[in-house]
Amino acid sequence: MCADWILQTSIETTLHISLFITCYNDTLFPRxxxxxVAVLERLGHTVEFRxxxxxxxxxHYNTGYxxxxxxxxxxxxxxxxxxxxxxxxxxxxxxxxxxxYPKMAAVSGDPAVSRAVHKLLPRIFEFSELLVxxxxxxxxxxxxPHSVTLHPSCHSLRSLHLGDKPERLLKQVRGLxxxxxxxxxxxxxFGGTFAIKNVEVSAAMLSDKLRCVLGTRAExxxxxxxxCLMHIAGALSRQRAGIRCLHLSEILASTEAGxxx
Amino acid sequence: MSxxxxxxxSAPDFPVAAKKLVSNAQVRQNVRRATDVIRxxxxxVVAEVDDWEQLREAGHEIKEHVLRHLDFYxxxxxxxxxxxxxxxxxxxxxxxxxxxxxxxxxxxEATEVIKVKTMTSDEIRLNPALQAAGITPYETDLAxxxxxxxxxxxxxxxxxxxxxxxxxxxxxxxxxxxxxxxxYQPEDLTDAARxxxxxxxxxxxxxxxxxxxxxxxxxxVCVVESEGNARMCLSLPRVLITLVGIEKIIPKFRDLExxxxxxxxxxxxxxxxxxxxxxxxxxxxxxxxxxxxxxLDNGRTNVLxxxxxxxxxxxxxxxxCLNACPVYRQTGGHAYGSVYAGPIGAILTPQLQGMQHSQTxxxxxxxCGACYDVCPVKINIPEILVHLRGRVVEENHAPLVEKxxxxxxxxxxxxxxxxxxAQKTARIAQLPFTHDGVIRHLPGMLAGWTSIxxxxxxxxxxxxxxxxxxxxxxRL
Numbered sequence: 028m029c030a031d032w033i034l035q036t037s038i039e040t041t042l043h044i045s046l047f048i049t050c051y052n053d054t055l056f057p058r059x060x061x062x063x064v065a066v067l068e069r070l071g072h073t074v075e076f077r078x079x080x081x082x083x084x085x086x087h088y089n090t091g092y093x094x095x096x097x098x099x100x101x102x103x104x105x106x107x108x109x110x111x112x113x114x115x116x117x118x119x120x121x122x123x124x125x126x127x128y129p130k131m132a133a134v135s136g137d138p139a140v141s142r143a144v145h146k147l148l149p150r151i152f153e154f155s156e157l158l159v160x161x162x163x164x165x166x167x168x169x170x171x172p173h174s175v176t177l178h179p180s181c182h183s184l185r186s187l188h189l190g191d192k193p194e195r196l197l198k199q200v201r202g203l204x205x206x207x208x209x210x211x212x213x214x215x216x217f218g219g220t221f222a223i224k225n226v227e228v229s230a231a232m233l234s235d236k237l238r239c240v241l242g243t244r245a246e247x248x249x250x251x252x253x254x255c256l257m258h259i260a261g262a263l264s265r266q267r268a269g270i271r272c273l274h275l276s277e278i279l280a281s282t283e284a285g286x287x288x
Numbered sequence: 289m290s291x292x293x294x295x296x297x298s299a300p301d302f303p304v305a306a307k308k309l310v311s312n313a314q315v316r317q318n319v320r321r322a323t324d325v326i327r328x329x330x331x332x333v334v335a336e337v338d339d340w341e342q343l344r345e346a347g348h349e350i351k352e353h354v355l356r357h358l359d360f361y362x363x364x365x366x367x368x369x370x371x372x373x374x375x376x377x378x379x380x381x382x383x384x385x386x387x388x389x390x391x392x393x394x395x396x397e398a399t400e401v402i403k404v405k406t407m408t409s410d411e412i413r414l415n416p417a418l419q420a421a422g423i424t425p426y427e428t429d430l431a432x433x434x435x436x437x438x439x440x441x442x443x444x445x446x447x448x449x450x451x452x453x454x455x456x457x458x459x460x461x462x463x464x465x466x467x468x469x470x471x472y473q474p475e476d477l478t479d480a481a482r483x484x485x486x487x488x489x490x491x492x493x494x495x496x497x498x499x500x501x502x503x504x505x506x507x508x509v510c511v512v513e514s515e516g517n518a519r520m521c522l523s524l525p526r527v528l529i530t531l532v533g534i535e536k537i538i539p540k541f542r543d544l545e546x547x548x549x550x551x552x553x554x555x556x557x558x559x560x561x562x563x564x565x566x567x568x569x570x571x572x573x574x575x576x577x578x579x580x581x582x583x584l585d586n587g588r589t590n591v592l593x594x595x596x597x598x599x600x601x602x603x604x605x606x607x608x609c610l611n612a613c614p615v616y617r618q619t620g621g622h623a624y625g626s627v628y629a630g631p632i633g634a635i636l637t638p639q640l641q642g643m644q645h646s647q648t649x650x651x652x653x654x655x656c657g658a659c660y661d662v663c664p665v666k667i668n669i670p671e672i673l674v675h676l677r678g679r680v681v682e683e684n685h686a687p688l689v690e691k692x693x694x695x696x697x698x699x700x701x702x703x704x705x706x707x708x709x710a711q712k713t714a715r716i717a718q719l720p721f722t723h724d725g726v727i728r729h730l731p732g733m734l735a736g737w738t739s740i741x742x743x744x745x746x747x748x749x750x751x752x753x754x755x756x757x758x759x760x761x762x763r764l
Binding site: 078213231 | 619
């Protein structure tokens with residue numbers, strides 16, 4: 028009786044989830060995408076990947092090339108027009124869409140674009156939002172026998188207000204030891220093109236972040252943003268620090284059988 | 289028009305100035321320690337206020353209302369202040385304000401003035417103008433005094449000498465006040481400053497102050513401070529000249545209820561400032577016998593005309609965004625080349641004096657959002673930074689290489705076919721730079737990345753390739 032009820036519920040809540048992988052994950056971190064697919068399918072949902080997708084336009088928009096970001100937004104709206112649930116494993120891209128698409132739509136002066144954005148916003152979810160808020164799970168059946176520290180990332184904290192969602196997911200991972208990161212809410216110094224345009228300040232900020240990460244003595248540093256992690260991992264590698272950076276989804280995808288390859 | 293913000297027009301670009309400052313371990317330690325203290329205090333006293341968010345909202349709304357009706361409130365202020373015996377002067381730019389103030393001082397046949405709490409006077413470069421007219425200005429706010437005696441520039445809106453530590457201040461006082469035996473305890477230093485300043489408070493007949501708020505309804509002006517030196521300046525001299533940016537107007541006396549809660553908690557982490565001075569015109573039997581207000585535009589009306597960035601003028605100069613900013617905390621204020629440093633400076637300076645002189649300032653941020661979170665009047669600084677970056681590009685001040693790279697990237701990202709091709713191209717292009725699975729040096733613009741960090745090479749298979757392949761395989 029009880030088991031039937033659970034089965035019934037899980038069948039009813041099986042979702043068809045469209046994945047927006049983001050351009051840099053697609054290119055540089057395909058494993059993050061494979062991990063997201065693994066977690067969602069393990070939870071019984073189906074995943075769709077629309078090959079027509081490209082980029083949300085964040086890099087252009089934030090660097091001041093707002094005219095160049097416009098066609099990218101229009102393309103995004105077109106590609107994901109009909110999807111009910113869209114998963115994005117990158118807080119900064121979700122923030123781009125939530126914080127800036129409405130303004131860009133207003134600037135475009137096209138009411139159809141504004142309507143499309145209005146319709147889109149409730150359907151997009153950052154990966155941990157999707158799991159905790161939409162799917163109502165914190166235990167995704169993961170096993171990861173390592174000590175992990177979480178860099179909460181600025182967009183996750185101050186734009187998406189993810190709060191403790193990533194922590195709650197990590198705390199349910201069997202074998203995982205979560206180590207608190209001191210000064211966690213400080214920016215790591217990535218900031219998109221900031222990392223190149225203001226390399227000296229970016230380096231100084233990164234050095235503070237590294238001091239905190241190294242101080243935790245954790246084996247892994249994780250985040251909901253590969254952009255911050257690329258920056259942190261790049262410096263850890265330069266220092267031969269021997270600490271790995273892994274996207275949150277890759278930890279959640281790990282099982283007794285191993286990590287996502 | 290000669291709109292200027294200090295010497296920002298001739299200051300080096302932010303990344304150049306910042307490079308020098310991040311290498312200065314002493315400045316970084318001083319700035320870190322001081323901002324840590326203030327922001328911890330701020331966090332404590334803000335947490336005590338249950339309706340803090342509503343107060344922020346109220347502060348924002350009052351300021352936005354004023355900016356929409358600034359003409360009305362400025363005239364109301366002028367009328368009320370005049371009725372109370374004050375004299376109101378209008379200055380459209382820095383030169384005009386300096387001329388008005390120099391003339392007022394000359395009319396008193398004074399050769400010295402005491403000054404307090406006026407960042408705006410640094411904006412218009414009043415001190416050099418006074419000196420050129422044979423008038424000696426004495427800064428009387430303790431931090432401003434340290435900056436003046438150290439022949440230095442302010443590095444923080446509220447704590448101008450924040451980049452200096454106690455030993456440096458001791459050295460400056462000892463040299464400039466001729467006190468070879470001066471101790472290094474805080475009490476020794478404040479004693480020295482007190483003795484130096486008291487004599488000036490009693491002797492100098494003209495004072496120049498700034499203002500935190502100017503109240504349209506009553507014509508009153510308000511200054512908040514910690515030391516009591518402003519109170520001396522405001523009450524002892526025969527003549528008081530107050531320089532006020534036109535955005536400092538608030539409609540009614542009762543609006544202070546909101547701002548006198550927001551400002552001290554945000555600025556210094558105090559529930560209330562030790563001294564809150566509010567004065568209206570002149571009154572017989574006390575205070576200055578002549579009171580002048582100089583209302584300064586100096587580019588502010590240009591800011592008003594931009595719908596997105598207008599709220600920059602909501603700023604009440606609390607400095608909380610500086611203390612919260614991870615960029616400011618690494619460089620200190622001098623990197624910004626302006627009297628207005630930190631996130632607020634990065635949006636205010638370019639708007640006041642034009643993008644051509646400060647096109648690197650809107651980029652002096654990682655857009656982490658910490659400034660917006662702490663702003664007591666909810667100025668969306670990250671949004672305005674991005675908006676101003678748009679203006680830098682639009683007005684053609686962006687570097688050519690960057691422009692070409694951005695155009696190329698936009699072209700590649702427009703269709704999935706081009707993106708796939710770009711991914712494949714990157715995999716080939718990276719080969720000469722990849723050694724043992726790591727990229728340690730890249731050419732051109734990307735050298736900025738590899739100068740401090742490694743890069744993992746682009747993997748052999750993109751996600752979209754993996755997905756396409758997977759779709760073709762029979763599913764289990």
